Amino acid sequence: MIFKTVVVIGAGTMGAGIAQWFLQQKINVELVDSNYELALLSSEGIKKNLDSLTAKGKLTAEESNHFKTALKVVKLQEISPNCELVIEAIIENKEIKRKLFTDLEKIVSKETIIASNTSSFPITELSSSLSLDRRSNFLGLHFFNPATIMKLVEVISGNLTDKKLAQSIAHWFNQRGKVACECNDAPGFIVNRVARNFYGESLRACTNYNLDTIKEIDTTLKAVGGFKMGPFELMDLIGIDVNLSVTESVYHAFFEEPRFKPHRLQKEMVDSQRLGRKTKIGFYHYDS
Amino acid sequence: MIHNVLVIAEDNHPSYKEIKMHYEVRGIEEAMASFDIYDYVIDCSQLRTQKKYYFIKELARTTKAKIISDLSLSWGEWIYNNCPYVQGAVSTFFYSPSKAFEYSVKDKTDQATKSVIENFYQHIGMTPVFHDNLKLAFHYPRVVSMIINEAYFAIEENLASKDSIDLAMKHGVNYPLGPFEWGEKIGLSLIIELLRELREVTGEDRYRISHQLKLEAIKL
Numbered sequence: 001m002i003f004k005t006v007v008v009i010g011a012g013t014m015g016a017g018i019a020q021w022f023l024q025q026k027i028n029v030e031l032v033d034s035n036y037e038l039a040l041l042s043s044e045g046i047k048k049n050l051d052s053l054t055a056k057g058k059l060t061a062e063e064s065n066h067f068k069t070a071l072k073v074v075k076l077q078e079i080s081p082n083c084e085l086v087i088e089a090i091i092e093n094k095e096i097k098r099k100l101f102t103d104l105e106k107i108v109s110k111e112t113i114i115a116s117n118t119s120s121f122p123i124t125e126l127s128s129s130l131s132l133d134r135r136s137n138f139l140g141l142h143f144f145n146p147a148t149i150m151k152l153v154e155v156i157s158g159n160l161t162d163k164k165l166a167q168s169i170a171h172w173f174n175q176r177g178k179v180a181c182e183c184n185d186a187p188g189f190i191v192n193r194v195a196r197n198f199y200g201e202s203l204r205a206c207t208n209y210n211l212d213t214i215k216e217i218d219t220t221l222k223a224v225g226g227f228k229m230g231p232f233e234l235m236d237l238i239g240i241d242v243n244l245s246v247t248e249s250v251y252h253a254f255f256e257e258p259r260f261k262p263h264r265l266q267k268e269m270v271d272s273q274r275l276g277r278k279t280k281i282g283f284y285h286y287d288s
Numbered sequence: 289m290i291h292n293v294l295v296i297a298e299d300n301h302p303s304y305k306e307i308k309m310h311y312e313v314r315g316i317e318e319a320m321a322s323f324d325i326y327d328y329v330i331d332c333s334q335l336r337t338q339k340k341y342y343f344i345k346e347l348a349r350t351t352k353a354k355i356i357s358d359l360s361l362s363w364g365e366w367i368y369n370n371c372p373y374v375q376g377a378v379s380t381f382f383y384s385p386s387k388a389f390e391y392s393v394k395d396k397t398d399q400a401t402k403s404v405i406e407n408f409y410q411h412i413g414m415t416p417v418f419h420d421n422l423k424l425a426f427h428y429p430r431v432v433s434m435i436i437n438e439a440y441f442a443i444e445e446n447l448a449s450k451d452s453i454d455l456a457m458k459h460g461v462n463y464p465l466g467p468f469e470w471g472e473k474i475g476l477s478l479i480i481e482l483l484r485e486l487r488e489v490t491g492e493d494r495y496r497i498s499h500q501l502k503l504e505a506i507k508l
Binding site for chain 1: 384385386388389390415417418419420423424425427428430431432434435437438439441442445446447448449452453455456457459460461462463464465492493494496
């Protein structure tokens, strides 16, 4: 499997991280965003990151310059039709994603692999916006933030994804220092599903908002369980609204399976705009 | 060495060897056989609420000591309310990657019981973490059991291989162990026992056990 050009659509935090990681694999990257100015800004951010890595001695000046010239900001209609891989990392909105895939199909070659970095939508469902013969080349590539540092990539096969393609891509990532975990298409994939009760069960142990209990649960799970962060600290970091939204999505996708049922306390926090670090108040207070 | 402490433990306790190295240990049957004068009895039996209750009730006939009981698998609040001799509780059956454990005391002002628990377990290399208000169960066992149960549900549904799930949880969310590695360390039967207890007490289906977990845990 050889990737000469990878197109990353969506120049937000995830898209930029994914683009930078591919650049560092010596692959040409075309960065696209519906907001062209944002893509330009994002491209500047990536270049600054490369400079910073050079200053730290992690890249040579030559490598850094090479990566910078390998990055292009383009509009969707201008992407290389013969690129080997397109990764969609746009807003988590099913209809917008589906429209994008329909448009993409008209632009790229039949051999181009199309992947979604969705964290919540079924790959099989997203692939239905492509014509039937294109769906074997469609899969999920779920990166974790920050994509340049976090090693995991979930490689998700939809119902019609070519399994050999998924295996080859997983192998390709593994050879380049990522940890690619293949999985089938089910709500939350691996991590967002198995981790649900790190939060859900902790919320039940807490029952109502009580800062002492929240601190106790966080302390216990770090000290006894060896978790790097406690569940409440982590929800504050992720955003309690984002966490609730993922929980609700998995819960409904499993037809209201009680194991995934959201907790009243999450909803209360969101309703009162205590969303975590981003609002300076969540389960904890953040002064700065 | 703490004096005036009797330990009741069987060899299914994960720290049995360490405890036996430092303390006087009796099995469950032996403990019931005679009347002793100790300040504290540390009960390390691995029992769920109902059996734990009857065991402590019998034990209380043989001693006037304060009892510190391992309630890893029991409904803590109920035991505190119904077993007057139990003054403290610990949870040491669930493998901790950092060799730490949760403990609580019935009366928050009871510094003596707190000290006995802290000293006893520190002596065998375990770090105490205080749990202030013991209700349904200790925090760590219930959370980790739910994570492991979910991983077995995922296997049941052919989501991914065990290796993939273990790797994903370690590299995606920095868990110290993958759920299957964790389950092996804890012992799958303990996870099943705790989930059964939680389901029985709460009546909630969220504690339903994966049949794959049962399949792998229950061996004849």
